[in-house]
Amino acid sequence: MFTQTRSLFLAAIIAIFIYEYSSSEPLRFNFDLKHIDDNQRDELFRFLDINKDKKICETEFKNLFSSLFYSTRHKTSYKDDKIESMILELIAIPKEKGIDKTQFDIIWGEWIVTVLKPRSALIVVDVQNDFMIGSMPVENGTKIVPVINDLMKNFETVVFTYDWHPRNHCSFNESVHDPSIHRPIIDYYNKTRDTLTVGDRVRYAVHPDITQYLWDRHCVQESEGSQLYHELNQDHIKDKFNVTKGMDPDIDSYSAFADVGGIHNPERRTTLHCDLQSRGITDVYLTGVLYEFCVGSTALDALTLGYRTAFIEDAVHELNTTRQKEMRQNLTDNYSSIITADDVNDMVTAYDRRPQMGYVLAKKIWGTHNHPDPQCQ
Template identity: 35%
Template sequence: MSRVADADCFFGGREELLSPDDSMNACFTAFDKDRDNRLSVVEFGGLCRALFRNDAGKPYLLEARKLAEMFSVFDKNEDGYIDREEFKMCWSKWIKTVVRPVSAFVIVDVQNDFISGSLAVCNCSAQHKGEEVVPVINEALDTIKFDVVAYSMDWHPNNHLSFVTNVAKYPMHPSSKVKAADAKLYDKVVYDGDPVKEQILWPPHCIQDSWGAELHPDLKIVDNALWIKKGYDPEIDSYSAFFDNAKISDTGLSRQLRQRGVTDVFVCGIATDVCVGATAIHSLEEGFRTIIMDDACRGVSAEDIETLKQDIMRNSGVIVATSQVKSMVQGRDRRPELGYKLALMLRDARPC
């Protein structure tokens, strides 16, 4: 690309963009409108307008505050400009990831007990039909080339403390408003221990090696997938595919995704406001750009689902329909929220 290249079109050709260093220099030059060998905030804004577009080429709106924050990440000497040396990090750590993400598709707990068994979401207040996620997920697996696919499964022993039938087996903390003798299904209790554990009481579900713990028989299983079994410690629950509820132990998922260079985690499954939501929150905390595939999820409570979505978006996660995912995986639909999230991670990781 020459010095007179049209900056607005610079990020259209992904393969051309991410070749050798001359592409980095061409990118810098394309947005250095006044040719002073540095990018001002205004010129960086032009870069961002070209970078953050949907797959039809329409720019996304970007808040001025977030633009300024992202600019400050790369203006390391704080002189109000990004020079060519500073732009090297902007190019290698930020632009390359935005344009060419590495994706993981994390399919959470699409198990029989959550669909038609003892804890079927159709019997919960939102009255969702869990089986409806299966064809949506299968279509995504058939049509989208994810770099990594992972399946998580609840995998409880019979004596798990989350089962209402076991409530008398575990000592209550004095702060628990519900006592063991009075505890009912879906009550919230507080168990004693280190740490103290707040626990919703569920019916027995997803017991190891049972029919209820099996994935739905129609769910597509791909080769070379990662398998995450969680909740096998009887003394603590594990909603997330990353950690138990107290973040004492991890499942190894984060490490395996990092080993594969994953930048973007797409999450779906059952239930939106419980295990899917906990997985997405931990994904954000672990530094992955995180996307919930809304139509590939079903949940328990409509109110809690909405609360979860607001939490995810407040933390620079994104909620999308599955039909939008392919272009995001291919780097053609580039969301400013995810770019902002990545910039903040680079800021926080940068040595003082």
Template identity: 35%
Template sequence: MNYIEKFIKSSFSIDKNVVTDCFLHYDKNRDGFLDAHEFEVFLNDTFSDSGGTNNIQYEMAAAILKQLDEDQDNKLSKSEFYKSWRYWLKYVLNPVTALLVIDVQNDFINGSLALNGYPAGHDGYDVIPVINKMLGEIPFDVVMYSKDWHPPNHISFGENVKLRPLHETSKVSSDDAKVGDTVVFRGPPITEQCLWPTHCVQNSKGAEIHCDLKIVEGSYVVNKGTNPEVDSYSAFWDNNKLSQTELVNLLSKHHVTDVYVCGLAYDVCVGFTALHSVEHGFRTVFIEDACRGVTQEGMEKMSDNLKGNGIVIAQSNEVKNLVEARHRNLQLGLQAAKNMALGREMAQSRPSVI
């Protein structure tokens, strides 16, 4: 059992004496700092699980050190280490987690926009037993469900394409446009829109969450896509970022640090929700086998986009250890360090009060 594990087993503490003992343990040359090598050793002990270490790479260790190192001298002083322990490591070792279940609605499973009718040939129902198993076994701090909740005149519906004038740059005319095409509406604002079958209309059977999906007591439901003039793939923002749902406020209310995303569809609503999650500063995990998608090409493109934005792609059987911090992913550690650095910059930029 390494030094960090001892503290976890004995209940994590930010007591200065405890932190000082830890600092001295890793300050092997006793110069009052953790240099880059000593910090790597610390990371190897911190980001590990029962299967061994993460085999910390120098580039990742350097990236984390850069975020925690206030004076950018490539080492951590006792003061910097204490701040890191308090504002960074506590989130690594004791995260507050939320599961976002995106759009597991009838229309995407057996209705007008059922995934099995699209090129990937996925059955949307397949996510339900995977999500239910996680809900029954994993102690998420909060669970939230999103729903497409469109008015009948929604801009994304192919049958509504003639309700709004198209922009001159649209390659498809309103007379020729069909479901699956992308058109450009005049606006304002000018809006590029993929046309979908009419789906998830407010108060319709198709808009209901599938009856086989477990609904956790005390959970939340967030409606999206309610503005007829703009589509909303993400559960956070509409596609033009004109307005946002209450999701970020609910997550902040519960002091959530880590967001886990799953549902329908991989390459559309789930993926964009994950991207906006990390943009809001949440450490974000995309649960791949609890998602189904529209096209294979779209899923591959989205996967690359997620990874490129620091989002961790995991399988459902890995989630429990991540939620309970028994496995501590280094990419999530880097995101937490970035959040700490951003918070520090914001605090320093505030005008002092005399």
């Protein structure tokens, strides 16, 4: 009887130990986000150096991830083995030697500090009269405006992008049917010029490798329809600037970084990248219209340029559900953080730190296969 009781007692203790161990938080360093300095850097190194050999091996470095990618509100670490492995591969810790304090200090300064102290900007894409209430209104598009107004309170820097088209722009269905506009078409996609209408596609001879969707005339330069929607509340913004796009009559521009010719062609870029760089912006948050065109394209270019990119899904409006899902998958595949407006304050203040954001930064710093960063004067 005594033996049986003792066995049950030991089993209960073991069960409690297993529960406590399995449910406890991973090894985690508590960052003081208000005072990130050399003392905290040195303390983190000592924390990670478990065997006290004054070097950090790959196994020890892995303990950093539970601290670095963490939500204070939810009191949980973001666990993503794939991203963790990719970051470790980029950092390339020598398997036998590990990294010493000097190497760790470099990683701290180039990577960890930005994760803990990002500089963020909100990019409000094309919330203009024509898309809200004008010539090309997005159904229920105005519903995101109150959300955007609340979001802007979280940012010192807010960017407003504008479609800013000449009257004869190649994206206008009206331009195709205007006899005074001579712009040869080489592919009508099973239509004819006479039957082309909004939503159809063409390829113009001037840019034969680019497919152009046709839209109603919208956001013509200096028109009332091209102005920001009047219910956007800009009064409290400390630092705001505008970016115009789509000004070349022969090529469209979805991304706010460049027209569809690409961000790596200096002649095709807007001022946005250099404007952000001059402010030291590391993180961009996307909102506006349309999900599958201008907002999504801006986010993808931001990721290519190495910006840690968050896509605020409930503050973006789509036009076509199928294309929206395709864009969402593209964003996810390229490590955008897909979030909601409720997440923004914690992320901007770094009390919510996503592994996708950490990977994008690591890839910018240590990646070898990225395109060169366009230079700013």
